[in-house]
Amino acid sequence: MEQLKPQDFPALKNDTFLRAARGEEVPAMCLCGCMRQAGQILAEFRETRAAQDFFASCRSPEVCCELTLQPLRRFPLDAAIIFSDILVIPQALGDGDSAWSRGGGPVFPEPLKGPEDLQKLKPVVDVSEDLGYVFRAITLTRHKISGRFPLIGFTGAPWTLMTYMIEGGGSNTMSKAKQWLYQHPGASTSCWQLLTDVIVDYLVGQVAAGAQALQVFESHAGCLGPQQFADFSLPYLRGISCRVKKKLKADGLEQVPMIVFAKDAHYALEDLSQSDYEVVGLDWTIRPQEAREKTGKRVTLQGNLDPCALYASKENIEEMVKKMLEAFGCRGYIANLGHGLYPDMDPEHVGAFISAVHKYSEKKEN
């Protein structure tokens, strides 16, 4: 297959998402790609995924493109998010051979046991070489989208990536990773600095490849308290947004809106709204009004229906969406779920959620 170049992309015909992300007035509120797990509820997605192992899927631009577009064929969404995984960076920092698997969740094959294991990581990652497969997937997908909606790139944030690198998989308490914060603050800092350097290059590379917005997932913020988040997560989240924006400018690339989602970091909303991100994602434990009060008019808010609400009847879903849109108000808002979908959810109920967002957001404008 001829490799497409990251240039001469088709003109964007639907910029609702990007304008909402920038806080501009939009004709209707809009909807992101239901976050990254949207595809897994679709039979066609599971079939494509099952054809090869998870890491092989992530490394194939054609498979990533197909998996990215499948939910968009089913649902009238206003943005696509590239199919990939947050563990591509830890993988690139490793020996290059060890992959990870995903059964009930990600499993990282050779977790860091102590600070001395940091020596085993590559000191520098050449993102073009080690993560070029993601860039190629973005370029291909952006071409295939033909300008119908923008394409969002993403990464995991340093603390979240480090939890996987230390825990080796999911954990309720993250106690091994948190042990590092208290026992090895210096080594932890080195690890985050290394991760931040890679993340910055990786995100800029995604924009160069065609990403039109960027999302940073701090999925494991909730096991940190306010002080630990301020010490060990926020500085790196801020470093990422600041350095990405500078580097985009230096490289002559377009500035793109950046989204930060720190799950369960209810205590940090104010700080997150002052961290050079255009959009702050909210989980479903946050009251809309409280989020508005804490973030002022500084950012666009994205969220936050409980994903499990999609188990409800379609009528009840519509009612909950209506209530959510009324609570957040029209301006500076991107309707979405408060976290990803679960595999056993009914695609028709996702459809009901999306229809309800369109129905009530358009109504508000009249």
Place this chain on the structure above:
Amino acid sequence: MEQLKPQDFPALKNDTFLRAARGEEVPAMCLCGCMRQAGQILAEFRETRAAQDFFASCRSPEVCCELTLQPLRRFPLDAAIIFSDILVIPQALGDGDSAWSRGGGPVFPEPLKGPEDLQKLKPVVDVSEDLGYVFRAITLTRHKISGRFPLIGFTGAPWTLMTYMIEGGGSNTMSKAKQWLYQHPGASTSCWQLLTDVIVDYLVGQVAAGAQALQVFESHAGCLGPQQFADFSLPYLRGISCRVKKKLKADGLEQVPMIVFAKDAHYALEDLSQSDYEVVGLDWTIRPQEAREKTGKRVTLQGNLDPCALYASKENIEEMVKKMLEAFGCRGYIANLGHGLYPDMDPEHVGAFISAVHKYSEKKEN
């Protein structure tokens, strides 16, 4: 062994904990039993526990008494919490034979698959018969304590118990249990009403047996949002405190302070402080000042050092405790961790935490 009766208990010589729980002025701030997992870091505890399976431990008053007292022999704590498990109630509602196990966490052998499975539960539980082993453990332990400190009883709250009954074990998302909230609200309500009835009798029975304070654990509050908590958890938490107090009065029993701990329910602190509990427990994601603002002077606060802080050096633990005590202030406060201990923690660091609490709380009084 002669069975001790729940009467003629030795006089209580240290009522600091009970007075602090009631918001009275105390000579020093005090410390609860480091929550229920305190024992598992001790070699003697693990040895006693390993001698029989978990359920057998819970059913033996002598073993429960020994496991309750072991942490108290090591550490100068101001209260003991009875060794037991929140799953004793789901077990009592089942066929009476099936037990549960605890490896990485509780595993419930025959989870509820749908509302029809509620028919399999006993419609009424005679707590004296089915949970009398807990009462006997409390009576024995209270006698053995010889009035050195008060003994706390506890239960899981209805929503948390129901998550175990449906999920069958731990879960990151609790999506099966949450599915019930959206698809079977009627059946969920029946289940909570049944659980609430048992819990009320169970707590009153604990006081009759000798418990001097009661704690209600809503450990899985965090997967509910504000609206769901208000609809599906809070009414039952309030029902429990209100009915227990009434029944204690009707039965001519002493009123005891009640503690509620709804982990990760940052959005519900104000409501919890108006729910007829004397003490509200806090996890470590809550800022002390914010907790004070939201709860006024209505309740005593208990918490909330990050348990992982015990991985830090003893000097750093002391520093963190000092900061915590200063932030919460002296009155209406019970120093504690924000959740239970993890098995790999060093008993000496728990000792450092407790010493620091005593050191700085006594200092504040001068």
